[in-house]
Amino acid sequence: MNPINFSTTTLxxxxxxxxxxxxxxxxxxxxxxxxxxxxxxxxxxxxxxLGSAISLVRHPTKFWDHxxxxxxxxxxxxxxxxxxxxxxxxxxxxxxxxxxxxxxxPDAFHLVGHPFGKKLFGEHNLIYMMGQDHKDLRRRIVPxxxxxxxxxxxxxxxxxxxxxxxxxxxxxxxxxxxxRFLARDMNLETSQxxxxxxxxxxxxxxxxxxxxxxxxxxxxxxxxxxxGTAFRNARLGVDxxxxxxxxxxxxxxxxxxxxxxxxxxxxFWMQETVKELTALSETAAAPPPNTSDxxxxxxxFDFLFAAQDASTSSLLWAVTLLDSHPAVLAKVREEVxxxxxxxxxxxxxxxQLAQMKxxxxxxxxxxxxRAPAPMVPHIAAVxxxxxxxxxxxxxxxxxxxxxxxxxxxxxxxxxxxxxxxxEERQEDRVFKxxxxxxxxxxxxxxxxxxxxxxxxxxxxxxxxxxxxxxxxSDGCDEITYVPTIVPKDDxxxxxxxxxxxxxxxxxx
Numbered sequence: 001m002n003p004i005n006f007s008t009t010t011l012x013x014x015x016x017x018x019x020x021x022x023x024x025x026x027x028x029x030x031x032x033x034x035x036x037x038x039x040x041x042x043x044x045x046x047x048x049x050l051g052s053a054i055s056l057v058r059h060p061t062k063f064w065d066h067x068x069x070x071x072x073x074x075x076x077x078x079x080x081x082x083x084x085x086x087x088x089x090x091x092x093x094x095x096x097x098x099x100x101x102x103x104x105x106p107d108a109f110h111l112v113g114h115p116f117g118k119k120l121f122g123e124h125n126l127i128y129m130m131g132q133d134h135k136d137l138r139r140r141i142v143p144x145x146x147x148x149x150x151x152x153x154x155x156x157x158x159x160x161x162x163x164x165x166x167x168x169x170x171x172x173x174x175x176x177x178x179x180r181f182l183a184r185d186m187n188l189e190t191s192q193x194x195x196x197x198x199x200x201x202x203x204x205x206x207x208x209x210x211x212x213x214x215x216x217x218x219x220x221x222x223x224x225x226x227x228g229t230a231f232r233n234a235r236l237g238v239d240x241x242x243x244x245x246x247x248x249x250x251x252x253x254x255x256x257x258x259x260x261x262x263x264x265x266x267x268f269w270m271q272e273t274v275k276e277l278t279a280l281s282e283t284a285a286a287p288p289p290n291t292s293d294x295x296x297x298x299x300x301f302d303f304l305f306a307a308q309d310a311s312t313s314s315l316l317w318a319v320t321l322l323d324s325h326p327a328v329l330a331k332v333r334e335e336v337x338x339x340x341x342x343x344x345x346x347x348x349x350x351x352q353l354a355q356m357k358x359x360x361x362x363x364x365x366x367x368x369x370r371a372p373a374p375m376v377p378h379i380a381a382v383x384x385x386x387x388x389x390x391x392x393x394x395x396x397x398x399x400x401x402x403x404x405x406x407x408x409x410x411x412x413x414x415x416x417x418x419x420x421x422x423e424e425r426q427e428d429r430v431f432k433x434x435x436x437x438x439x440x441x442x443x444x445x446x447x448x449x450x451x452x453x454x455x456x457x458x459x460x461x462x463x464x465x466x467x468x469x470x471x472x473s474d475g476c477d478e479i480t481y482v483p484t485i486v487p488k489d490d491x492x493x494x495x496x497x498x499x500x501x502x503x504x505x506x507x508x
Contacts, residue, residue: 029046030045030046038390040080046082049084050084056083060483064375068090068404071090071092071093077096078390079092086396087393087397091399091400094436097401101376101443104378105130106131107382110128110130110378111127113305120215120234121302122298126302136289136290140272141269143271144447150453152264154348156264157190161186162465172494172496174494176469176492178490180482180487180491187312191304194264194450195266196248197266199248199264211237212237215238218230220483245301247297249293252267253273256274273291276288303447307450307451310451311372312372314367317487323469324477328362328418332359332460332463333464335358342464353453353456362418363452365421368437369416372485374401375403377398377399400436406436408431409434464499465497466496468494470492
């Protein structure tokens with residue numbers, strides 16, 4: 001038989017079959033989506049396989065605003081969509097968000113941190129832990145955030161903040177500069193210094209910064225794991241970051257075995273871990289889980305991820321909101337200058353930091369008004385009854401919205417008002433269920449005291465040391481996802497020195 005005729009005959013036969021199969025699969029996909037969506041708000045039909053992925057990647061703010069509008073349009077308080085073959089649920093209602101947060105367990109919801117997080121973060125990850133393993137690890141983490149540890153960190157934080165504020169002043173020279181990447185660099189140096197301190201050499205920091213940038217870019221890309229793609233670069237970058245941090249863990253263990261004083265977070269952590277491992281080695285018992293260098297290195301990366309981008313977001317919004325609320329800025333300056341003066345050349349002590357009540361209220365209101373991590377994705381491990389009329393199908397990616405909760409319950413929630421956190425009003429207690437900036441349930445942020453201290457220190461020093469002006473343009477304060485939220489113009493600001501001279505700060 002002529003090969004050409006054979007191929008033509010085969011194609012003539014297979015063509016209609018393949019066409020029918022494709023049509024069937026597309027039809028099945030639409031039916032599957034509609035069965036899961038039922039009568040909740042969401043697209044009537046979805047684009048094959050990709051769904052709304054292109055819209056999400058190209059215009060994330062518009063995408064999530066639309067999901068929020070759909071959720072508001074229904075008494076149920078949630079809406080649906082479809083992304084890269086996955087059914088998703090956006091939850092606006094605070095009570096339903098708490099239901100998700102409080103049911104992170106093998107037979108309910110798994111926290112993922114990112115829709116394709118396991119591919120990106122790896123297996124040894126605090127985000128994915130549950131049950132007794134998770135409780136044991138959080139117990140080991142407790143020494144990282146004692147008053148003594150936090151006092152050590154605040155000293156390091158202030159020295160780094162001062163260095164970068166001086167740098168911003170020099171870069172600006174009275175002209176506007178975008179603050180986003182400068183704030184990110186400051187936070188990355190802060191995280192590196194506070195978390196692993198002397199164990200990260202200068203050349204390692206340069207590679208670290210490059211790999212973290214790969215990771216940041218990959219977070220906002222589709223999960224196409226092929227050579228040269230942003231997602232692959234991000235995944236490989238994370239592998240290298242974890243290896244670097246694992247070496248830091250090894251060095252810290254060696255120092256803590258010698259009885260040296262802790263100088264950074266990993267030292268406080270390893271001080272207790274080394275005691276535990278030494279006691280077990282004397283009985284020939286196996287080391288407990290979550291104590292190997294690689295495991296702890298992975299958990300340190302989780303800390304870095306949690307501290308880095310969320311903190312950058314908060315600092316940018318703090319600058320933006322202080323500029324647009326001069327009365328708030330004036331009160332911050334008055335309070336700080338009654339407690340600490342740059343001319344003293346002294347670090348702000350823990351006691352002084354605690355006295356800055358209004359500045360703390362400003363920090364908490366920044367976190368409420370512009371929750372840096374607006375959503376916390378979870379995956380439904382089973383069919384889960386969300387309410388009396390709707391059961392979340394197994395495999396659904398669920399997005400409880402921290403941001404939307406922040407605008408429910410509070411008095412005049414659309415108004416930036418630090419006084420809501422005053423002793424008189426105590427809205428943080430009255431509307432506690434709506435204040436979800438640090439999450440809720442078993443995975444509530446373990447480092448929230450550290451995060452608030454960092455924001456308070458930044459606001460206090462920034463407002464006291466610098467005069468600044470936000471250079472505004474149409475839409476500059478609109479929200480952009482990167483993946484945390486930042487001002488659309490990357491916070492364009494000009495600076496000049498406000499104090500008579502910059503303080504000289506040191507650890508000794």
